[in-house]
Amino acid sequence: MNRVAGSKVSAVIGMVLGLALAGQAGAVHVNPRGTGQVLLYPYYTVNKDQQTYVTLVNTTENAKVAQVSFREGRNSRTVLDFKVFLSPFDVWAGTVFALEDVAGEGGEGAAVLTSDRSCTSPSFWTGGHGMINGSPYARFTSSSFADDGGPQGSARTREGHIEIVALADLTGSLADAVTHRNGVPVDCARVANLNAPTPEMVAPGGGLLGSGAVINVGQGTYFSFRADALDDFTSRTLITGLDVLVDPLGEVNDAGSTNATARVFTGDGIVEARYGGDTPNLRIDAVSAVLMADTLHNDYLVEPAIGASSDWVITFPTKRFYTDPFAGAGDGPAALPPFVELFDEGASCVQTQITYYDREEMTAATGGFPGIPPAPLRPQLCYGANVLTFGTDTSPDASAVLGSRLVAVGFGLDPAFKAGWARLGLDPDAEPHALRPSLALGGAGSSGKVFHGLPAIGFWTVNLVNNNVADGVMSNYSAAVPHTTRVTCTAGESGCR
Numbered sequence: 001m002n003r004v005a006g007s008k009v010s011a012v013i014g015m016v017l018g019l020a021l022a023g024q025a026g027a028v029h030v031n032p033r034g035t036g037q038v039l040l041y042p043y044y045t046v047n048k049d050q051q052t053y054v055t056l057v058n059t060t061e062n063a064k065v066a067q068v069s070f071r072e073g074r075n076s077r078t079v080l081d082f083k084v085f086l087s088p089f090d091v092w093a094g095t096v097f098a099l100e101d102v103a104g105e106g107g108e109g110a111a112v113l114t115s116d117r118s119c120t121s122p123s124f125w126t127g128g129h130g131m132i133n134g135s136p137y138a139r140f141t142s143s144s145f146a147d148d149g150g151p152q153g154s155a156r157t158r159e160g161h162i163e164i165v166a167l168a169d170l171t172g173s174l175a176d177a178v179t180h181r182n183g184v185p186v187d188c189a190r191v192a193n194l195n196a197p198t199p200e201m202v203a204p205g206g207g208l209l210g211s212g213a214v215i216n217v218g219q220g221t222y223f224s225f226r227a228d229a230l231d232d233f234t235s236r237t238l239i240t241g242l243d244v245l246v247d248p249l250g251e252v253n254d255a256g257s258t259n260a261t262a263r264v265f266t267g268d269g270i271v272e273a274r275y276g277g278d279t280p281n282l283r284i285d286a287v288s289a290v291l292m293a294d295t296l297h298n299d300y301l302v303e304p305a306i307g308a309s310s311d312w313v314i315t316f317p318t319k320r321f322y323t324d325p326f327a328g329a330g331d332g333p334a335a336l337p338p339f340v341e342l343f344d345e346g347a348s349c350v351q352t353q354i355t356y357y358d359r360e361e362m363t364a365a366t367g368g369f370p371g372i373p374p375a376p377l378r379p380q381l382c383y384g385a386n387v388l389t390f391g392t393d394t395s396p397d398a399s400a401v402l403g404s405r406l407v408a409v410g411f412g413l414d415p416a417f418k419a420g421w422a423r424l425g426l427d428p429d430a431e432p433h434a435l436r437p438s439l440a441l442g443g444a445g446s447s448g449k450v451f452h453g454l455p456a457i458g459f460w461t462v463n464l465v466n467n468n469v470a471d472g473v474m475s476n477y478s479a480a481v482p483h484t485t486r487v488t489c490t491a492g493e494s495g496c497r
Contacts, residue, residue, distance in 0.1 A: 048403025109154030307465030
């Protein structure tokens, strides 16, 4: 073999090995099978006499520690943080409820109740704020609202979203300590007192599964949903000390790198994009990239004859990193892309565009024809967690189904429309939204990949009321259905490949 040919073969071998190693390093992505290292729950609420039931499941044979963060819906500020230690095949569960439902508590805020015995830090059983029927609860706090210019009262804790991030897998004596014997962990004190990583902590694997349900016991409604799961989020342990509460969602990483790679499922296949480098706070773009959507699609049903009402939940899990300087948005006068406003005076709005159809493709109550849309409606979504309610009032005080106070404004449904589907554009011509370009990988003159829209998750909730089940008997029927999404990627002349 001559030297030139040998050099070519070496180059090919090097390229193949590089691709293999890149594949081993992994890239954060939404796992369509529903398990992962990160779980994102689009919504919790205690409004309208409702409670929210939350579960976290360890589907693996490895013990784990994860951080659970309840975030209020206006600016995604933390209202409760704790670590949970899961033994193999363990479950943690809790119920978010309104404090006003507890005798002697009062106030407008919310809290979480659990009868679960899995170890937590801090402990619900020794450090909780009260007991209900022998189970402890912890109140949500409004202390993190002080510097953001929004409402300061505890009522702000009544609705929001939840995220859970795996921090490490546990081995050796740590795994033994959190493993249940006769329904109780062996030694919670062993892990509760840890304040730094140890050799018995390793990078977390996936396998976390989550679900939630908004429940109204009196009405008999039950809106259940799965948490969105992200896998290949981290290649290292994320514990920096159990006595220090951090924001681990921003710690996405590739193995042995200062970067984070996203694997994004588009209509044209799978696109990989890398973020990070020497610029601070860019790795979070990898998480946003896998959640990006330029369009959301779902059904609606508001037929009066069957007592139907509909809400859409639309949550931006990473929005705080772009609109809240406290979370890393920087000290500049403007928000970071893809968002356009810093959080100020209780809101940070983006403009969207919605088109709705009935079940016969009509898009206007009178004079509408298939393929000829009406003038665009431009709802404003101003919060971390938003609810678009399908009614005729363009500025309602609360949403129809969930009783949300974080309602999108500027949208009203024509009363002639009773059932159909809608398309919510998150990248409208009037106010384009696009994530910052990824790192350019093609050398001089190449351009990074740009995903258009906003990082969004959520679902449609529908409630139907039957007043004629029997004499004096009324029945409610409820459902929650996740949105479908579309995302567009551009990258100069080369496109996204």
